[in-house]
Amino acid sequence: MKPPALRDWMPSNRTLAVAPPFLWLALFLLVPFLLVLKISFAELQFGIPPYTALAEFKDEAIQFSLHLRGYILLFTDSLYLATYLNSLKMAAITTVCCVLIGYPMAYYIARSSPAVRNVLLLGVILPFWTSLLLRVYAWVGILRNDGLLNKLLMGLGIISSPLEIYRTDLAVYIGLVYAYLPFFILPLYANLVKMDLRLLEAAYDLGARPWQAFWRITVPLSRPGVIAGAMLVFIPSVGEYVIPEMLGGADTLMMGRVMWNEFFNNADWPMASAVTCVMVLLLLVPLALFQYNQVRQEEAARGARA
Amino acid sequence: MSDSRYAAQHAADPDEFVRVSDLVKIFGDVVAVKSVNLAVRRNEIFALLGSSGCGKSTLLRMLAGFEEATSGQIMLDGEDITAVPPYRRPVNMMFQSYALFPHMTVEANVAFGLKQEGVDRAEIHDRVFEALDLVQMAGYSRRKPHQLSGGQQQRVALARSLVKRPKLLLLDEPMSALDKQIRQKTQIELAKILQQVGVTCIMVTHDQEEAMTMAHRLAVMTEGQIVQCGTPQDVYAFPNSRFVAGFIGSTNLLTGTIVVDEPDHVAIECAELTRPLYVSHGVSEPLGMEVHVSIRPERLVVSRTQPQGEYNWAHGMVSHMAWMGSYALYQVRLDSGKVVEASVPSLQLAQIDAPGIDEEIFVSWDADSATVLAS
Numbered sequence: 299m300k301p302p303a304l305r306d307w308m309p310s311n312r313t314l315a316v317a318p319p320f321l322w323l324a325l326f327l328l329v330p331f332l333l334v335l336k337i338s339f340a341e342l343q344f345g346i347p348p349y350t351a352l353a354e355f356k357d358e359a360i361q362f363s364l365h366l367r368g369y370i371l372l373f374t375d376s377l378y379l380a381t382y383l384n385s386l387k388m389a390a391i392t393t394v395c396c397v398l399i400g401y402p403m404a405y406y407i408a409r410s411s412p413a414v415r416n417v418l419l420l421g422v423i424l425p426f427w428t429s430l431l432l433r434v435y436a437w438v439g440i441l442r443n444d445g446l447l448n449k450l451l452m453g454l455g456i457i458s459s460p461l462e463i464y465r466t467d468l469a470v471y472i473g474l475v476y477a478y479l480p481f482f483i484l485p486l487y488a489n490l491v492k493m494d495l496r497l498l499e500a501a502y503d504l505g506a507r508p509w510q511a512f513w514r515i516t517v518p519l520s521r522p523g524v525i526a527g528a529m530l531v532f533i534p535s536v537g538e539y540v541i542p543e544m545l546g547g548a549d550t551l552m553m554g555r556v557m558w559n560e561f562f563n564n565a566d567w568p569m570a571s572a573v574t575c576v577m578v579l580l581l582l583v584p585l586a587l588f589q590y591n592q593v594r595q596e597e598a599a600r601g602a603r604a
Numbered sequence: 605m606s607d608s609r610y611a612a613q614h615a616a617d618p619d620e621f622v623r624v625s626d627l628v629k630i631f632g633d634v635v636a637v638k639s640v641n642l643a644v645r646r647n648e649i650f651a652l653l654g655s656s657g658c659g660k661s662t663l664l665r666m667l668a669g670f671e672e673a674t675s676g677q678i679m680l681d682g683e684d685i686t687a688v689p690p691y692r693r694p695v696n697m698m699f700q701s702y703a704l705f706p707h708m709t710v711e712a713n714v715a716f717g718l719k720q721e722g723v724d725r726a727e728i729h730d731r732v733f734e735a736l737d738l739v740q741m742a743g744y745s746r747r748k749p750h751q752l753s754g755g756q757q758q759r760v761a762l763a764r765s766l767v768k769r770p771k772l773l774l775l776d777e778p779m780s781a782l783d784k785q786i787r788q789k790t791q792i793e794l795a796k797i798l799q800q801v802g803v804t805c806i807m808v809t810h811d812q813e814e815a816m817t818m819a820h821r822l823a824v825m826t827e828g829q830i831v832q833c834g835t836p837q838d839v840y841a842f843p844n845s846r847f848v849a850g851f852i853g854s855t856n857l858l859t860g861t862i863v864v865d866e867p868d869h870v871a872i873e874c875a876e877l878t879r880p881l882y883v884s885h886g887v888s889e890p891l892g893m894e895v896h897v898s899i900r901p902e903r904l905v906v907s908r909t910q911p912q913g914e915y916n917w918a919h920g921m922v923s924h925m926a927w928m929g930s931y932a933l934y935q936v937r938l939d940s941g942k943v944v945e946a947s948v949p950s951l952q953l954a955q956i957d958a959p960g961i962d963e964e965i966f967v968s969w970d971a972d973s974a975t976v977l978a979s
Contacts (some may be wrong), residue, residue: 319805452822494703495702499670499690499706500703502669502689503670504716504720505691505692505717505768506716510720514716519707
């Protein structure tokens with residue numbers, strides 16, 4: 299047998315290509331998450347850092363202590379559960395609104411002539427040129443009791459007293475839908491624009507009216523785009539902090555705010571970490587599995603074609 | 605001009621099923637279809653033949669209802685369907701790329717049209733499998749389109765377009781997505797199925813062999829107009845223009861002036877030939893007029909000895925020869941410098957001891973082999 303050549307020890311090209319993003323994710327996603335996971339099992343203490351170590355050398359023994367205070371509190375104090383459910387609810391409603399508003403927009407853009415399409419797409423992307431914080435501040439200015447919206451409606455005589463939107467859940471919904479709508483439109487647009495329009499002609503030819511063809515051909519074929527867009531809206535919405543903080547009322551319970559409070563107001567790092575870990579596990583794990591399954595299905599379809 | 609003559613000639617055809625009258629389609633400032641007249645008979649396979657951009661696809665799309673006619677009329681089975689939207693026309697189309705719905709199984713694809721019609725479930729099932737049986741795809745009913753080969757997809761597309769029993773079936777370049785090897789076999793199969801079902805069919809193709817294999821009649825289109833219409837045999841044997849002669853098969857085009865014009869023959873003086881041309885059909889053109897004459901390569905007879913007679917032969921030299929198996933293709937440089945093509949069957953080739961390059965030969969042809977072209 300030949301002695302193993304140097305080449306056999308070298309990583310393959312495929313490994314080299316995958317390595318940078320893989321390392322990036324490991325370094326900036328996995329490692330921080332493991333740190334947070336570690337802190338979530340620690341005990342609160344005064345000092346720097348404000349939590350105990352997991353392993354301690356004492357009396358000639360290494361003692362591991364996993365403190366479950368955070369997790370126990372999480373499942374016993376109904377406030378946390380309510381917050382978690384409310385975050386999911388708000389993210390879900392935001393997602394549904396984005397689907398209802400974003401689908402017609404993406405559809406319209408995808409079916410426009412290429413020149414018009416680019417202008418419209420620019421319109422969707424343009425808000426990203428300003429920071430989210432500024433844009434949410436703008437909404438404060440619009441929605442406040444003495445804000446632009448109320449001034450306009452009162453000026454027109456439609457209402458006599460200002461609408462109380464600012465510092466309510468409605469304002470949070472407006473902010474969330476506004477901020478995340480482009481994330482829904484863009485992947486859906488990418489899907490719709492590459493759809494083969496002859497399929498619609500085939501459907502008309504076989505007796506489908508335009509709306510029937512839309513419902514039975516366009517909608518099912520755009521499902522991957524809708525799912526991708528919905529996930530891009532739903533996942534960050536659950537943990538959103540800035541928008542509920544700036545537009546929501548004191549009673550708007552959202553995960554992001556609870557985390558902020560535990561970290562910065564209560565300085566309870568283990569508790570904040572536990573909140574985070576539970577959220578990540580309950581939210582991302584099912585979505586990751588779903589995504590994995592989706593990709594596998596697509597690959598199976600592609601493999602069969604080849 | 606030939607269109608209106610054709611229309612007048614067939615105005616009272618009792619078998620006429622589809623009639624297209626003065627159909628025009630203008631996109632912006634481009635005239636895609638200029639005043640097309642067409643009559644297709646019941647249960648006929650009719651081919652629209654032309655190169656890309658000749659307007660044949662636009663004409664087909666107007667028949668399907670995807671394009672609105674700028675002016676003109678389309679009658680189907682005595683009914684004016686010019687303004688009927690595609691989903692209400694008793695017309696189905698097999699698309700060039702098949703346009704099978706990728707998210708549906710073969711069965712669901714074929715059932716789609718019947719579901720839209722509101723046919724009840726048991727009947728849908730029966731008719732879907734009847735159609736799939738017809739194209740021998742019943743065993744693949746649970747597959748998705750991407751799990752099928754090109755030929756299988758085509759058969760599913762055919763089943764889908766036949767299952768609604770359309771009055772008129774449209775085929776858009778039916779073979780273009782298939783490999784060359786299976787094309788001819790598929791053409792014959794497809795023509796057989798259409799015959800079996802007994803459906804009136806208009807197909808669009810740029811492939812003259814495909815049109816000649818499948819169609820009962822064909823129309824040659826160029827620049828948005830039909831230039832000639834007839835059976836494949838007629839159009840091949842008697843092309844009416846240089847364009848058609850060159851488009852359908854290959855041909856030798858000669859230019860000359862009419863010196864004798866009788867009802868049953870014409871004689872044409874042709875500088876490119878050793879002897880004048882004698883054509884056994886009359887033309888209604890004045891003496892002395894310059895005309896073009898088409899002679900098909902397979903009508904030219906190659907010989908080593910000088911032909912008898914004072915007409916219809918020429919002397920030349922073999923400039924190129926290609927051996928095609930069942931026949932040989934000769935390029936002969938005539939004394940005038942004009943190069944003509946002659947295809948010589950292998951049997952005859954052996955009899956004349958296969959002349960090689962630069963050998964002197966004679967080409968000759970019968971009086972009924974040449975066609976005087978009107979334009």
